[in-house]
Amino acid sequence: MQRHVPARARGPGVNDTARGASQGGLDASVRVLAPESPGTGLSDFLATTKGLRRAPFSEERRAIVGALSARFLKDPWLRRDPASVAVGYWMRPAAVARLEAAFERKQADDPSSVRVPVGRVFHVAPSNVDTLFVYSWVLSYLCGNANVVRVSQDPTTAVETMLRAISAVAEEHPELAESNRFVTYEHQDDVTAAFSAWCTHRILWGGNETIAALRPLPLNPHASERVFGSKFSYAVVGLQRYQAANAAERERLAAAFFNDLFWFDQMACSSPHIVFWVGGEQGWPQAIEEFERRLQAEVSRREYVPSASNSVHRLVHAFGLAADAEVRVGLEHPGFIGVQVPDARTLDKRICGGGLIRHARIDDLGQLEAFVSDEDQTVTHFGFDRDELARLATRIGAGGVDRIVPIGEALSFQVIWDGFDLIDDLTRKVTVQVSRSDRSGD
C-alpha cells in the first residue's frame, strides 16, 4: 500500500488562528496538536523548559519511546502503512539500544568531553515525507532535549494517527507532556521567531523555499542550526551484473526498487528519479525491458494503483520530455512511466514524481562525476562491489552525494543524514580538562 500525501482542505480552525502572535499571543496563533491536554499554555511551556535538565538516553525516555513504538505497531491503520511500520520498527527498544550504543561509543572515544543535550530543539518538518517528524523528534528526545515540532497544516492520516498515539502516551507519562509540543500554524514570521528565540538548535527539514523563508529569522545567539535543502537522488545498476542475475535476484531487485520508487509518491529527497545503467551498450534496451517488466509485476502483485491525478501529472511531464529531447517514452506499464534517455548528457534534474523513471546509460561509474552537484543526496546501487563503491564515494561524494546505499534502502532513515551526524547536532560536548597535578599516574 502506497500512501499519497494529500493536501486537505484546511479546517476552519486553522485559518481562524491566522492572527499575529503579538496580538493574541502564541496560544492564539498556534494550534497544539499533541499532547491533547498539555496542561500549560505555550508561553509557559517555553519559559519552563528553559530550566529542563535531562540526560541523554535516560531510562525514562527510552521507555516512553518504546511505549510509543508499541502503539504505532499495534495501530490498525499504521500497521497497514509500510512507511509508518518502518518508523515503528526504527524506534523499538532493540533499535533504540543500538542508537544508545552508538552514543556511548562516541562518548567513550572522546574522554576529554562529556556529552549533554543541546537543550531545546525547534523542528520544522516537511510535508512531502509526512513521517519524518517522528524520526527528527525521537532522536532529539532521546538525546535529552525539549522540543517544539512544527508539522504541516494539512496533517495526513498517518500524522494524525501518530499524534493521537503521542497524546495517549503523554497521558501515562507526564514527562512527555512537560517537555514536548507538536504544533502547527500558518506561516507567520513572528511565531517562527518566537520558537527560534527559544531554541538552542533549529532543524529545517526543507526544502529550499522553506529554508529561504525561515533561515533569515534570527536564532537565539547561542543556538546552532541544521537545514536540509531540496535534494535529488538516483540509482546505478551494473548492466553486466544485472544481465548475469538469475530470476530470483531480479525479482528481489524489483521489489526493493518498488519501495524506493513509490514510497511518498517518489517525492522524498531520497526517491530515485533516474536509473543509470553502467556498462557497454550491448543489451541495454533488453535489460530495461526486463527491469520494467519485473517492476510492473511487483506493482501488480502489491495491487498498487496510482491515482488519476498522479497518472495525468506524470503523463504530461513525459510528453514534455519527449518534446524537449531525444527520448523514448514507454506508456505500456500502468504502474509507472519509463523514459529512455540515450544521451545521458541531456539529463536534467527536474523532478516529476508519482512514478516516472528516466533510464540513462553510462560506460563506467566515473562518468557520474560530470552529473553530480550540490543538491544530490542518495545514490542507490545494484551490482557493484565494496571497492567500486568506495572509489565512487571518493569521486562523487565531494561533488555533493551524501549516501550510497543498496537499492531498497533509499528511504531508510539514518542518523547520518545529508552527511551530518544528527546525534552530534542534538548534543553538545562539554570539554573537561583536569589540571596537570590532578592527573592520576603522572
Next chain:
Amino acid sequence: MPPYGLRQAEKDAMLSRSLSDLTRHHYRSCGAYRDIVDRVFGGLDDSGGPWRLEDVPFLPVSLFKTHELKSVADSQIIKVLTSSGTSGQGVSRIYLDAETAQVQSAVLVKIVQHFLGKDRLPMVIIDHEGVVRDRRSHSARGAGILGMAQFGRRPFYALREDMSLDDRGLLDYLAAAAGQKVLLFGFTYMVWSYFVQALERRGLSLDLKDGVLIHSGGWKKLQDLSVSPDAFRHRLQGLTGIGSVLNFYGMAEQVGGVYFENDLHYLHAPIYSDVLIRDPVTLAPVPDGEPGLIQVLSSLPTSYPGHSILTEDLGVIRGRDSADLSMKGRYFEMVGRVPESELRGCSDTFQPARGVPV
C-alpha cells in the same frame, strides 16, 4: 450536411479518414508534434491510415501550456487564443491561422443554428462588457462571449463591472423584446452566482418562456456548491419559466466542434468531432458506461496540432444513435475533473494559500 446527421458507424469512417489526414499533416508541419509521435507513440505506421480513432496519437491538454505547438509559419498566425481553463499553472496558447479560425467559426455557426435557427435573436449576455472591451486580449471568457455574440443582435450585458445584476436595464431590454425569442448566454458559474441567485435574493421573477439559455464552462464550481445540473435547470426554470436551457462542452484548445446538450441532457458530439473515454491509469479506451478521461477529437484544426487531445476532464459515454433522439452519433456526460496533482517536493513546508480564480 446537418451536424447530427451521421450514424456513429458512418461518422467513425469519416472522422478516422480526416483525423488520419490531420495527423499526417501535423506530423509533417510541427516539429514538436512529430517528435512526440516518434518518441511516445513509436512514429506513424507505414500504412498511412486511416487509423481507428483510438489509434490516433493524442496530446495531453496541459502540453499547450508548456510548449509552443503550431503547424504553420508565424506569419500565418492571425490570432492566439489563451486559456487557463484547465488545472495547474500557466495558460494554454492556441495558434490560429485564417483558415482554422474561419472553419471553427463556420462550424460553430452550423451547430448553434441547429438549436436556434438562422435568425439572429435579441441577446442577453450574463457577464459585463469589460470582458470583451479589449479586443487584443482574447481570454477564453471574452472569446467565448464574442463567439456567441454573432448569434444575437443588440446584445445587452446584464452585469455591471462589479458583477451586480442590472435588473432595471434587463427588464427594459426584455420589455422591448416582448413577443420575440430571446437568447441568453453566460458561463455556468456566472449564471448561477450572478443571475439565478441575484434574482432569488431580490425576489424577482422574469418571463422568459420564449427564451433559450446557452451556458458553458464546467460544473466544478457548482459541484463544490452541491448544485447539480438538474437543480440548476429547475431553479432557473422556476424563476424565469425559460423554455430551453442548453449546456455545452468546449475548450479553447478545440473551438468549433462543441458538444451541446441533447434532449436527454447529455452532451452530444456533432459530425465534426467526437470523444473517446480512456482509463486514466492504463490509458486504454474503456467500455461505454464507464468513467474515464475524456479525449476530444476534432477534424477542424490545421494550424496547431490539437485534433486529438487528452483532457483532464472525466466523462462517461451514455449512448449512440438513440431512437429517442433525432440527433445521431455518440453522446456523453461530464462527471468531473481529475484533481490537480498534489505532488510536492521538499519545498512546501510553508505553502502559500492558493487563490481561487473566477
